Amino acid sequence: MxxxxxxxxxxxxxxxxxxxxxxxxxxxxxxxxxxxxxxxxxxxxxxxxxxxxxxxxxxxxxxxxxxxxxxxxxxxxxxxxxxxxxxxxxxxxxxxxxxxxxxxxxxxxxxxxxxxxxxxxxxxxxxxxxxxxxxxxxxxxxxxxxxARTLTPLDMRKPKLAAEIANQLRRFHQVEIPGPKEPQLWVDMFKFFEKACALRFEDPDKQRIYETISFKEVHEEATQLKELTELFSASVVFAHNDLLSGNLMLNDEQDKLYIIDFEYGSYNYRGYDIGNHFNEYAGYECDYSLYQKKILRIFTLRQIHSG
CATH class of the missing domain: 3.30.200.20 (Phosphorylase Kinase; domain 1)
Structure with missing residues (x-):
């Protein structure tokens, strides 16, 4: 222990x-x-x-x-x-x-x-x-x-760490949590959509920017994505849903990785959890040049095919 x-x-x-x-x-x-x-x-x-x-x-x-x-x-x-x-x-x-x-x-x-x-x-x-x-x-x-220390977006790109994150996430996805097992992605998305439609800003500049958003178009795109997803037999697992660098910790001396903070966890598509993690490679400044297809291949092989 x-x-x-x-x-x-x-x-x-x-x-x-x-x-x-x-x-x-x-x-x-x-x-x-x-x-x-x-x-x-x-x-x-x-x-x-x-x-x-x-x-x-x-x-x-x-x-x-x-x-x-x-x-x-x-x-x-x-x-x-x-x-x-x-x-x-x-x-x-x-x-x-x-x-x-x-x-x-x-x-x-x-x-x-x-x-x-x-x-x-x-x-x-x-x-x-x-x-x-x-x-x-x-x-x-x-x-x-x-x-342990919190990882940075650059840490997540290291092949050895990426492979270990994939291994841990695969184990995470195997945990059974009691309750409904329907994907929460669409439930949450449309719930937030309704709240977004009702927003009002006291700042006139913010309100003007807000009024440029076509919520009808956003709703149509989300509905199309939902319909497309239903055409596939996508694996549904208990997903972390927030696997950014701040929710990964590493004890450098023991070379031990921890997945932490499960407040956004729910049953969801396995592919969503993987995709969201790679979206977090961009960091808080959204530098999408940090995304690497090579790491995605390593990650996917470990996540899906490891025993």
Whole structure:
């Protein structure tokens, strides 16, 4: 068992008797601690840090009586939708442990199904993916800390890493998550389309640009794509749907790759997950010259044909 997994096991075991119970239909195990506390993501870091410490004490019994000086809070790079924080704790035993606190971004509940995410974490974690879920609170979750660095778009182009990402994604696609198995691509696309049609901007320049969009044409193209897709027997799997560099981590010393953050995960076309990943090669600046057909061939062979 690696260090991160052992720390996560110790933290959850020490809280097993004090966890808030949830009903039998819950997507979360009864053993996962719950807190009603929330943390305002708009707070400046010096004011947010004490609130994070208070939250950790509320969630984890063994830390409840520790002095605040035993805690260290720092921001972690990689989050786009969420704010990520690393909390390091010096326990009474003298052991040093670390967890990741993930604060949901404002209004993300409109685009992310948090119940679906928590259910996915339960099964994907059991299959060896991502960080272990340690606790849930009003506007976020606490997970085990992964000692690794976030990849960059340039990292993803390296043949060795591309092959490992393909291997991991193939295993990811084999995990069975309970629930409807229809592709969510079209459901989500047309849901966002309806919301986009109803937008209004106070800024007149933005409103003028918005009014140049032909939503009728966009709807027709999306409908045509849906009809074309239905002509193929495309494989439907539980897909990550957001496999950009920020959701891939690498421990350079152990040469170990991690796929993380499953908040956009759903059943979807396998080809969509692969295509979306390669779209992310362009990075945040959308430099599509970074896309490489050679890497796509390596990736596809590993993803589809590996045993």
């Amino acid at each position: 690696d260090v991160e997994a052992n720390q996560a096991k110790q933290i959850t075991n020490d809280n097993s008797n004090d966890c808030a119970k949830v009903n039998s239909n819950s997507t979360i195990d009864d053993s996962i601690p719950h807190s009603s506390l929330s943390v305002d993501t708009a707070l400046p870091f010096p004011l947010m840090s004490p609130r994070i410490i208070e939250l950790c004490k509320d969630l984890f019994r063994k830390w409840a009586k520790l002095d605040d000086s035993c805690f260290s809070v720092e921001t972690v790079s990689g989050g786009i939708t969420n704010l990520l924080l690393k909390v390091s704790v010096k326990e009474e035993s003298g052991d040093n442990v670390a967890v990741t606190v993930r604060l949901y971004g404002p209004n993300t509940e409109y685009v992310i199904d948090r119940e679906r995410e928590l259910q996915a974490i339960k099964y994907l974690s059991a299959a060896g993916f991502g960080a272990k879920l340690l606790g849930v609170f009003g506007n976020g979750m606490v997970q085990s800390f992964i000692n």
